[in-house]
Amino acid sequence: MEPFVKHEGRVALLSRVNVDTDQIIPKQFLKRIERDGFGEFLFFDWRYLSSGEPNPDFELNAERAQGASILLADANFGCGSSREHAVWALSDYGFRVVIAPSFADIFFNNCFKNGVLPVVIPQDVRDELAASYAAQAWDAITVDLENQVLVTDHGISVPFDVDPHKKHMLLNGLDDIGLTLQFDEDISAYEARRQVYQLTY
Template sequence: MQPFTTLTGVAAPLPIVNIDTDMIIPKDYLKTIERTGLGTGLFAEKRYREDGSENPDFVLNKPAYRKAEIIVAGDNFGCGSSREHAPWALLDFGIRCVISTSFADIFYNNCFKNGILPIRVSEAELELLMDDAERGSNARLTIDLEAQEIRGPDGGTIHFEIDPFRKHCLLNGLDDIGLTMERGEVISAFENKLVESRPWA
């Protein structure tokens, strides 16, 4: 998993409440278990018209936001079904951070396991960040995980809270497998001891 330390990138505004996982990645894209290639399906029902052409009114199709790495969204982001394809699609598109006032629990947990930083902020802070995100090509935010800060284009700073263990995992690029591998020597010692104590097994 790619570590998350400091990210400076364009933030796309999505002032929609209750963006569910079906909106993030429609069910038609759930046939694969591969983590790559899902970026094309991200927000597909919003990004594309019925004939398959792009919807020019959707924020991620606008020139300034085509390479957005941050999303500033309305309340209750990631609600609905518990599909892990949702963070996969965000990551494959290039989104490394989602900022909202609240997240659905399963989606929130899945983000950390896939190298995406979900940040909870207050309503007043979200309003400020949404204003920043609506600046088009000037909508650049800096996310400093070590300092737990969001820095805006005008120099304003917002502090955010994060669980220390999750922070450690993101900073070091550790998913569940990576965490297990960190304990490789302990696991090997246990297995060797078990073999010695049970030679018949």
């Protein structure tokens, strides 16, 4: 997994509360067994009209949002079913960071396991950022995980909290398997001792 230390990216604004995982990646696209290839189906029912053409009224289709790697969302983002595909779709589309006042617990934890940083900020701060973004005051944010701060390209700084263990995992590009493999020598030594014990007894 790619380490996350500092990321600067264009922002896309999604001012919708209670965005559930079935909207993030609809169930008909869950047939793939790989983790990639889901980005084209992200927010499919909102991104496209019944004709298959892009929906000009959907936020991510705006010219300003093209190439965005940071999503400024709203409260209770990622609610609904526990499908990990929701994070895969966001990551495959190009998002490295999702900022919101609150997240559903399972989605929140899945983000860290897949190299996406979920940043929790107060609702009033989120609303101020959304309003100034809509007013075209800024377009991009630098996310500094090491120092736990967001900085907009017009100079507004917003500190955020993050669990120390989850921070360590992201800074070092570790998922659960990568964390376990750090103890590869200890595991191998244990297995060798265990094999000798079994042969002896």
